[in-house]
Amino acid sequence: GDEWEPIAGKSMKLQIDKVTAKDAGVYKCVAEKYTREGSAQITVTVAEKPSSCTPVAPENGLVIPESDVGIGEKVTYKCKDDFYMEGDEEAVCLDTEELSSVPKCIPIDVEHLPR
Secondary structure, eight states: OEEOOOBTTBOOEEOOSSOOGGGOEEEEEEEEETTEEEEEEEEEOOOOOOOEEOOOOOTTEEEESOSOEETTOEEEEEEOTTEEEESOSEEEBOTTSSBSOOOEEEEOOGGGSOO
């Protein structure tokens, strides 16, 4: 749970287990002692849990699959003919909804190849 600002030297804690969208809102805690009263307020916003990545093919290349992949799933990259890959051939969908890497497809310089 989150620590709230102390009131009269006493700390308070709010803990919501298994948060769902229904838990979003403003929470207020009132502490009373004799004739004194203090309160604290917290706003809870529930973000959706990341679930997928949208693969993008490198320029002059392609990605397999082209459709969204789930967290932890892999994609494979290929370069078109006359291009070579600089970077990893595979990437993993991270829980940040981004792929771990995207390679570059570099043109092959046929004039400078060894004969």
